[in-house]
Structure formats: C-alpha cells, structure tokens
Amino acid sequence: MKPIANSLKHLILAALLGDGDMYKDDEKGQCLYVNYSPSKTDYLQNYILHNDLEKYVDVKGKTGELFIHNNDYLQKYYEQWFKEKEKIFSNQLNPKLLTYQSIILWINLFGSRSLDSVVVSTTVIKPYLRNLSYCVEKHINTTVVPGKNALKIHDIEQLFINTMKISINDSSTIATFLTQKEFKKLTDITICLEEGEII
Numbered sequence: 001m002k003p004i005a006n007s008l009k010h011l012i013l014a015a016l017l018g019d020g021d022m023y024k025d026d027e028k029g030q031c032l033y034v035n036y037s038p039s040k041t042d043y044l045q046n047y048i049l050h051n052d053l054e055k056y057v058d059v060k061g062k063t064g065e066l067f068i069h070n071n072d073y074l075q076k077y078y079e080q081w082f083k084e085k086e087k088i089f090s091n092q093l094n095p096k097l098l099t100y101q102s103i104i105l106w107i108n109l110f111g112s113r114s115l116d117s118v119v120v121s122t123t124v125i126k127p128y129l130r131n132l133s134y135c136v137e138k139h140i141n142t143t144v145v146p147g148k149n150a151l152k153i154h155d156i157e158q159l160f161i162n163t164m165k166i167s168i169n170d171s172s173t174i175a176t177f178l179t180q181k182e183f184k185k186l187t188d189i190t191i192c193l194e195e196g197e198i199i
Helices: 002-017 038-050 074-081 100-110 126-140 156-164 168-177 180-195
Strands: 021-025 029-035 057-060 065-068 111-113 118-121 144-147 150-153
Touching: 002 029, 002 038, 002 065, 002 074, 002 100, 021 074, 029 074, 038 057, 038 100, 038 168, 100 111, 100 118, 100 126, 100 168, 126 144, 126 150, 156 168, 156 180
Parallel strands: none
Antiparallel strands: 021 029, 029 065, 057 065, 111 118, 118 150, 144 150
C-alpha cells in the first residue's frame, strides 16, 4: 500500500499546487477537483496506471478534468492548504510539505512555455506565493520567481537534467518545454560527454 499511498499524495499535492480546489460531497465526503490541459491526458493517465491509482480518481480526458475521491489524506491537506476557503499553501516555511515528484507532476500538468521561462499556474493567493516559491526552489535546485497566479522557472535546461536522473516519463514531458536552441545545446553537451571531450 505504501507506494500507492505515496503516489496518491504526489498527485494530490500536484493538483493543489495547480488550480485544484476541494469540495464536500454529501455522499462521497471531501473531494478534490482540478482542470488541466487535455493535451496532458496521456501523461496523467500514464502516471495513474503506472501507480495503480484508478480507483482513487476519475479523469475526463476530453475536457481535461481530474477528480480525486475522498481518501485518508484530503482532510489533512485541506486543513493545511486552506484558510477560510482561500488557498494559502501553508503558514510554515517548510519545504518538506512538498515532494520533488509532486512538483514535477505540477509542472508537467499545469506548465506552459513563455519567452524566457516555464510558467506554472497556481491558485495559491498572492501573500503566500513567496513561501511557495521558496519551498519549490529548495526541491528543484533552480530559481523560482512568483508571478501573477503562477510561478516562473527560468532554467529549464537544469530542470530537465535533474529530472532525467529520476524518471524517463517525467523528463520527456519536461523536454517539451525546451526551445530548439536549448535542446540542441543539451544534445551537444551529451555528445561531448560521450566522446570524452572537456566542455
């Protein structure tokens, strides 16, 4: 059960980092709902199937909707993430409240490329965005800048390299954020390393 529990927690945190909201269902109890780009459905479905999470979630791929059913973690996260129905993330400046995997899921599901960064949407309210950016930064080891309803990550190349060490599925999705110039640079570095050249 532990691997499933961890995978479920990563997915819940990713949804909360994004635009996820919680609501009470009279029959099902505490539930979590989030919209995402339908183009990310294959990535999301792959994560769910790979981690045996089918019974915990419903996915509407054509409309980009994810529902996470009532489970042992949602009430705990509701108490941490929400204050009078506003999403605050947390009053604590504690990176341990997030996980690396949840952050990568969040970036891959809710990120979009701008001219000089990947912009990842969030509905955490403005006064708490600095806390959130600090905690995310501590996990991914690259600068994270608060923006309007979003966090911005500028060093996508380093993020890709870090993620490549952990997961092919995640890193291949991160790679879609790279520009052609960035991708070529990384390819050239890889070729040089394989040939034993000093960069």
